[in-house]
Amino acid sequence: DVKVTQSSRYLVKRTGEKVFLECVQDMDHENMFWYRQDPGLGLRLIYFSYDVKMKEKGDIPEGYSVSREKKERFSLILESASTNQTSMYLCASSHMTGYRNEQFFGPGTRLTVL
């Protein structure tokens, strides 16, 4: 059974803190993604990675960085959390090739920055 897991379901941090969100997939997928989900805006891509140590910016990378040291793990880092980063964060993964490649999602992390 395919699985994408995220380190926390709920997280509360203070402004200025460094925040790590971790995502692990067990499907040997090449691609991994971080999205931010906000009401009325749908899902917006922050960063994605198509291989270990490779990353590309999505639509809203400002204020975020990522790390992929192992194929199965993709981390999202908020260097200095701000209140406007309060949101739901979704991780996803997919195979690189294959025209039918769907993205598989994790359960999400609801981050609140006070």
Add this chain to the structure above:
Amino acid sequence: AQTVTQSQPEMSVQEAETVTLSCTYDTSESDYYLFWYKQPPSRQMILVIRQEAYKQQNATENRFSVNFQKAAKSFSLKISDSQLGDAAMYFCAYRRGGNNNDMRFGAGTRLTVKP
């Protein structure tokens, strides 16, 4: 840039009835794929149905079917015999063909199912 529009923020349906969720998209590509994802309350997002743009036949998956109108760039989802478990946020998504990784999502439609 490709955009995906879901014009219905909220919809409701009576149990056992049929409901249609709307989605339009904007693209200049000829090779692309369209998806409907379901996000139940406090649960993971899952794929409901997908459609390849080159296929004229509308995709179906049990009670879920799509009405794909390529010329109109419309991709609606029909849920027949609605069940309480269908209550969720539904997202329409677009992806270009090839090994492109960029998937675009609509804002979502919250579906309520009334018993």
